[in-house]
Amino acid sequence: AQSVSQHNHHVILSEAASLELGCNYSYGGTVNLFWYVQYPGQHLQLLLKYFSGDPLVKGIKGFEAEFIKSKFSFNLRKPSVQWSDTAEYFCAVNADTGKLIFGQGTTLQVKP
Amino acid sequence: GAVVSQHPSRVICKSGTSVKIECRSLDFQATTMFWYRQFPKQSLMLMATSNEGSKATYEQGVEKDKFLINHASLTLSTLTVTSAHPEDSSFYICSASPPGITKNIQYFGAGTRLSVL
Numbered sequence: 001a002q003s004v005s006q007h008n009h010h011v012i013l014s015e016a017a018s019l020e021l022g023c024n025y026s027y028g029g030t031v032n033l034f035w036y037v038q039y040p041g042q043h044l045q046l047l048l049k050y051f052s053g054d055p056l057v058k059g060i061k062g063f064e065a066e067f068i069k070s071k072f073s074f075n076l077r078k079p080s081v082q083w084s085d086t087a088e089y090f091c092a093v094n095a096d097t098g099k100l101i102f103g104q105g106t107t108l109q110v111k112p
Numbered sequence: 113g114a115v116v117s118q119h120p121s122r123v124i125c126k127s128g129t130s131v132k133i134e135c136r137s138l139d140f141q142a143t144t145m146f147w148y149r150q151f152p153k154q155s156l157m158l159m160a161t162s163n164e165g166s167k168a169t170y171e172q173g174v175e176k177d178k179f180l181i182n183h184a185s186l187t188l189s190t191l192t193v194t195s196a197h198p199e200d201s202s203f204y205i206c207s208a209s210p211p212g213i214t215k216n217i218q219y220f221g222a223g224t225r226l227s228v229l
Contacts, residue, residue, distance in 0.1 A: 032216045043116075044156075044205070044220035051216070090155065100146070100207075100218055102155040 002027045004093050006103035013081055014111050021076040021106050023091030031093050033074040034100070035065055038088040047089075050074065061085070083112045115139055116208050118221025125196055126229055133191045133224045135206030141186035142208035146218060147179070150203040159204075162189045196228045 007022040025031065035047040048059025055067040065076045074091060091103040115138040125131050135145055143164050148156040160181050161169045168181035178200075180192040189208075193200055203225050207218035 034217075036220075043118075043222040044207075046217065046219070049217065094216055099158060099161060100156075101158075104155045 002093060002095060002101045004091055004101050004103035006089075006091050006106050008106045009104065010107045010109070012109045012111065015083055016080045017110075019076070019078040019081045019085075019108070021089055021091075021108070023074045023076065023103055024072050025074070025091075025093045025101075026072065027093065027095055029095055031095050033065075033067060034092040034094075035059065035063070035074070035076050036090045036092060036102075038090065040087065044090070047076070081108070081110050083110045086110045114210065114217075114219040116206065116219045116221040118206050118224055120224060121222060122225045122227075124227045124229065127197050128195055131193045131196055131226060133193075133204055133206070133226075135189045135191070135208065135221050137187045137208040137210075137219075140208075140210045142189075143186060143211050144209045145183060145189040146207045146209075147181060147189075147191050148205045148207070150205060150223070152203075156205060159191075193226065196226070198228045201226055201228045 003026045005024045033050040036044045037047045038044050047063050048057050050057045050067045058064045063078050067074050089106045092100045094100050117136045117138050119134045145162040147159045149159050150156045158171050159174045162181045162183040164183045164186050170176045183189040203223050205223040207220045209218050
């Protein structure tokens, strides 16, 4: 069965610090990978996605993620976070079935 | 584009009553919609996959007679929590996938906070 693991449950950073959130999945076949963000009181929004091609994908708001197939990883990065990045971040995977499997989520708190 | 509307955003009901939650794709047709449940400080758990014109596919452990799903049109799916009890209190979220090459992208509604007294 597919599973998704996010290593960091709660991250606290100061503004301008660099961010990397880990995500690993377990599935041996072809996968589609996603990062979603949930700002306080708002719905889930798609940050970025990987289907195929360049393993380094860029998303909205300066976020990027790198798919490393050999490590079954899809870590999210941002060089310099802002206070407005405070949110819950979810990594998700599907194996072309349409069903998304979510990680546990990471709460990011950015201090001004 | 790709806006999903969910209604109501919050509902409080008495134990034993039924509650209906609507999920609409506003600017695209969604052959597939999904219903999730999110517990506090936890991730989204898929409850069921709703396909237009056919029966929903429920995940293991989800009572189909408890959580009735209807997907009568390409833009509307409903989740009815029947005979709700306090343990059904949760945050319910729907999502919808457009057809075609973007079919694996899900767009989410804002969620419905259900509180059963």
